[in-house]
Amino acid sequence: MVKNVGWIGTGVMGLPMAHHIFPLATNLYLYNRSPEKTQSLVAKGATLLSSPAQVAQQANLIFTMVGFPSDVEEVYFGPEGIFTTLQEGTILVDMTTTKPSLAQKIATEAAKKGCFILDAPVSGGDVGAREARLSIMVGGEKEVFDQLLPYFQKMGRATLQGGAGKGQHTKMCNQIVIAGTMVGVCEALLYGERSGLDGKTLLATIGAGAAGCWTLDNLAPRVLQSDFGPGFMVDHFVKDMQIALEESERMGIALPGLALVEQLYTTLQALGGGKLGTQALILALRKLNSNE
Amino acid sequence: MVKNVGWIGTGVMGLPMAHHIFPLATNLYLYNRSPEKTQSLVAKGATLLSSPAQVAQQANLIFTMVGFPSDVEEVYFGPEGIFTTLQEGTILVDMTTTKPSLAQKIATEAAKKGCFILDAPVSGGDVGAREARLSIMVGGEKEVFDQLLPYFQKMGRATLQGGAGKGQHTKMCNQIVIAGTMVGVCEALLYGERSGLDGKTLLATIGAGAAGCWTLDNLAPRVLQSDFGPGFMVDHFVKDMQIALEESERMGIALPGLALVEQLYTTLQALGGGKLGTQALILALRKLNSNE
Numbered sequence: 001m002v003k004n005v006g007w008i009g010t011g012v013m014g015l016p017m018a019h020h021i022f023p024l025a026t027n028l029y030l031y032n033r034s035p036e037k038t039q040s041l042v043a044k045g046a047t048l049l050s051s052p053a054q055v056a057q058q059a060n061l062i063f064t065m066v067g068f069p070s071d072v073e074e075v076y077f078g079p080e081g082i083f084t085t086l087q088e089g090t091i092l093v094d095m096t097t098t099k100p101s102l103a104q105k106i107a108t109e110a111a112k113k114g115c116f117i118l119d120a121p122v123s124g125g126d127v128g129a130r131e132a133r134l135s136i137m138v139g140g141e142k143e144v145f146d147q148l149l150p151y152f153q154k155m156g157r158a159t160l161q162g163g164a165g166k167g168q169h170t171k172m173c174n175q176i177v178i179a180g181t182m183v184g185v186c187e188a189l190l191y192g193e194r195s196g197l198d199g200k201t202l203l204a205t206i207g208a209g210a211a212g213c214w215t216l217d218n219l220a221p222r223v224l225q226s227d228f229g230p231g232f233m234v235d236h237f238v239k240d241m242q243i244a245l246e247e248s249e250r251m252g253i254a255l256p257g258l259a260l261v262e263q264l265y266t267t268l269q270a271l272g273g274g275k276l277g278t279q280a281l282i283l284a285l286r287k288l289n290s291n292e
Numbered sequence: 293m294v295k296n297v298g299w300i301g302t303g304v305m306g307l308p309m310a311h312h313i314f315p316l317a318t319n320l321y322l323y324n325r326s327p328e329k330t331q332s333l334v335a336k337g338a339t340l341l342s343s344p345a346q347v348a349q350q351a352n353l354i355f356t357m358v359g360f361p362s363d364v365e366e367v368y369f370g371p372e373g374i375f376t377t378l379q380e381g382t383i384l385v386d387m388t389t390t391k392p393s394l395a396q397k398i399a400t401e402a403a404k405k406g407c408f409i410l411d412a413p414v415s416g417g418d419v420g421a422r423e424a425r426l427s428i429m430v431g432g433e434k435e436v437f438d439q440l441l442p443y444f445q446k447m448g449r450a451t452l453q454g455g456a457g458k459g460q461h462t463k464m465c466n467q468i469v470i471a472g473t474m475v476g477v478c479e480a481l482l483y484g485e486r487s488g489l490d491g492k493t494l495l496a497t498i499g500a501g502a503a504g505c506w507t508l509d510n511l512a513p514r515v516l517q518s519d520f521g522p523g524f525m526v527d528h529f530v531k532d533m534q535i536a537l538e539e540s541e542r543m544g545i546a547l548p549g550l551a552l553v554e555q556l557y558t559t560l561q562a563l564g565g566g567k568l569g570t571q572a573l574i575l576a577l578r579k580l581n582s583n584e
Contacts, residue, residue, distance in 0.1 A: 100487065123501045135501045159497045161489060169487040173494055176480040177473075177503035183549035184472015188465040191536070194543045195392065195461040197453060202465055205451045209415045209427045210524070211469035213505030232502070244483070251486045253581040257475035260552050289545040 002026045006059030008052050008075055008082075009096070010037045013122070014065035016130045017095070020154040021063070022046070029058045051080035060087060063151075065095040068239055072098045076106055088114040091144060093151075095136070097121040097236075099243050100165035100172070101250065103139060107164035116144045119164060121171040124156060125232050132156055137174070139167035172244040178278075179241060179261040181215040186282040189223055190289065199224040219279040231277030238265050238274075294318045298351030300344050300367055300374075301388070302329045305414070306357035308422045309387070312446040313355070314338070321350045343372035352379060355443075357387045360531055364390045368398055380406040383436060385443075387428070389413040389528075391535050392457035392464070393542065395431060399456035408436045411456060413463040416448060417524050424448055429466070431458035464536040470570075471533060471553040473507040478574040481515055482581065491516040511571040523569030530557050530566075 005025035007018040010032040018041055022028055028046035030038045031054070038048050049055050052075045055062060062082065064075055072094060076082050082092065092110055094103065094117065103119035110117040118140035128134045134156030138145055145160045152158035161170045188211075192202050203224070207216050219231070241262040248255050268276075268284040276283075297317035299310040302324040310333055314320055320338040322330045323346070330340050341347050344367045347354060354374065356367055364386060368374050374384065384402055386395065386409065395411035402409040410432035420426045426448030430437055437452045444450035453462045480503075484494050495516070499508050511523070533554040540547050560568075560576040568575075 123498075123503075125502070135497060137497055157500075159493060161493055161497070166487075166489060169484070169489055170494055170497060172487075173480040173484050173489065174498040174501065174503045176483055177476040177498060177505070177508060180472045180474070180476015180479065181469075181503070181505055182472070184469040184476075187472065187547045187549050188468040190545060191468055191540060191543075191547065192461070192465050194545055195458075195464075195539070197458060197461055197465065201451060201453055202462055205427060205429055205453070205462060206415075206466040206469060208449075209420075209466065210417070210506050210510075211415070211466045211473070213469070213473055213507075214502050215505075216469060218502075247487070248483060251483075253482060253486055255479045255483065255577075256552060256556065256580075257479050257549070260548060264548065285547075288548075 003061065004029065004059045006031075006055035006062035008032070008055055008062065009065040010041065011065070011067070012126045013129045015040070017065060017134075017155050018063070020132050021151050024151060024154065027058070029055045031055045052076075052078070052082045053080045053085045056082040056085040056087070056090070060090045061093070062090060063093045063095060067096070069098045069102055069243065072096050072102060076109070083109055083113070086110075086113050086115055090115045091148070092117040093120050093148060094118070095120045095122055097171050097240055097243070098168060100168040100247055103165040103168045107140070116141060117164065118144055118148060119167040120152070120158070121167055122156065123171065123174055128156060137161055137167040137170035139163060139165050139169070169247070172240070172247060175237070175240040176244055176255065176258050178215065179258050181213045182278055182281050183257075183261045183264065185213070185215045185220050186223070186279070186285055189220060189282055190285045219277070222277070223279050223282050228273075228276045228280040228283065230275070231279065233274070234265055234268055234276050234278060234280060235274040237278050238262065238269060241265065295353065296321065296351045298323075298347035298354035300324070300347060300354065301357035302333065303357070303359070304418045305421045307332070309357060309426075309447050310355070312424050313443050316443060316446065319350070321347045323347045344368075344370070344374045345372045345377045348374040348377040348379070348382065352382045353385070354382060355385045355387060359388070361390045361394055361535065364388050364394060368401070375401055375405070378405050378407055382407045383440070384409040385412050385440060386410070387412045387414055389463050389532055389535070390460060392460040392539055395457040395460045399432070408433060409456065410436055410440060411459040412444070412450070413459055414448065415463065415466050420448060429453055429459040429462035431456050431460060461539070464532070464539060467529070467532040468536055468547065468550050470507065471550050473505045474511075474570055474573050475553045475556065477505070477507045477512050478515070478571070478577055481512060481574055482577045511569070514569070515571050515574050520565075520568045520572040520575065522567070523571065525566075526557055526560055526568050526570060526572060527566040529570050530554065530561060533557065
C-alpha cells in the first residue's frame, strides 16, 4: 500500500521526528516556513512543497509540529491551510502543544470532511526527539490511534488519553506539575545560596528523599554551574502555562500556583530571559531579591 | 566506656529512633511529656525520668526529638530544661525540625557550658523512622559529627551540611522543594479531574518524564483513592513552611511560591484538614473551585 505522508514543521523537534518516521513513508511531502530547514530530508528523497494546502493535496496522513497555537490555526484554517484541499479519509496528527479547545475545533472540522485527527503533543524535548524517546500523549479515536502506533513507536512511547483534546489536556497536566517543581527547586536553591549551604551536598542530600524530582536531578545541577541554556525554552514554557491557565479559566477553575509561576516566568522574559532554559527561573528570583 | 545516653521525645518519630540506638547505650535515660509513650523502652531496661533537667544530670549524650520550636525552647531553656543541669563535655543532638536561628542559639549556649551540639533534622517520615531509613541533615562540628556517626547509622544516612544551623537550613530547602511539588501535583490532579482525564493513565504517562517526582509517585495515587491519611501531617508541614518563611524574611529574601503554598495549606487547616496528610492539599483546591 502506498503511504503518502505529509510533514509540516521541521524545527528543532519536528526535523528529527520526521527523520524517524521517514522509513514508513512511500513518499514524504514537506512544508516548513523556513524551507532550508527541510534540506536533510529532501536529500533523502522527500518532496518540499510550498504550502500546507499542497501537502494536503498529496498526502493522506499528515503530521503537524509547529510552534504556537496561532501557527496551528494558520496551518489548518489559513488561506493556504490544510482544510482548503483536504481529501476525504485523511488522517491528521497534530503533535504541537496547543489548546485543547483548538484540538476539538480541528476535530470537528475534520469530521465534517470525513477525516480523522489525533492531538498528540509530546514531552522529552529536543533530546527525546533526536533519540526517539518522546512521551506522546494522544487524544482521539482508538481505531485511529491503533493505526498510527507504528509511527508513534518510531518516535517514542504513545498513550491514548481519551477523545479529541485529551492529549493536549494531559500535556497541560504535565506542564502544571513542572511549574510546581521548578518554583520549588529554584526557591530552595536561592534559600540554599543565601543561607550558605554547599549546593552539591544539598542536592545529593535532598534529592534522595521526598523532595526528589526530575527537575532537581537534571536542572538544579545546571543552576549550580550557571548553565542557563535550553533544554526547554522559557518562551515555550510560558506559552504552555498560558494555555493551561486559559483552559482552566474556561473550565471555571483557579490554579493559583500555576498562575504565580507563570507570572514569575513573565518577569524572567522581561529581564531578557525568554530564550534561556526553564532553570533560569532562579535569575528572576535572584533579581526579585537583590537591590540592584 | 560507659555510655549514658539521654533521649527526650518519644512520639511517632522519636520512639522508633530511640529503639534503634538503644543497643549503643550502656544506660538510656528517657523523658517524654506523655510518660506512657516510653513504655516499650522502659520494658527493655531504659530509665524514665521526669524532666529534661534530670536527663541532663545522668547523660553525657542527649538526643531531642520533640514537636514545635516552642517545645525545643522549653526542653533546652525552660525552668526544668537541659541547660539548668548540663554537665561539661556533654554532646547534644537536636533532631527536631526547628528554626536554624534557634539551633544557633542553642549552640552558643552549649559552647558557654563547654558542651557540643549538632542540629540533625530528618526526612523520611514515620516509615523512614521505623525502617531506619531516615535522611539526617546535620549542622555542627565535623569532629562531633564523626563521633555520632555510629548512632546516625542506626537511624539512616547522615550528611554533614556545615556549621550550627546548616542541618536545619538543609531541611528547609527540602520542605521548599516539597511545597512546590505538592502544589504542582495537586493542581495537575484538579485540572485532570475537571478536564475528564483518567487519573491512573495520566499519572503513568507524566510520571515517566520531566514531571516525575516523589510526590507524583507516592502521594498522587493516594489522592486518586481518596486516601488523605498521614503520611506527613499538614500541621507539621505548615510549621516547617512557616519556619522557612520566617528564616527567609530574616535573610531578606522573598519566596513567593513557598508563601502561596503555605497560604493554601492554611486554608486546608481552616477547613479542618490539619491532621490529614499533605496530599489533602487537593481538598483545599477543590473547595476553592466549588460553589458549595
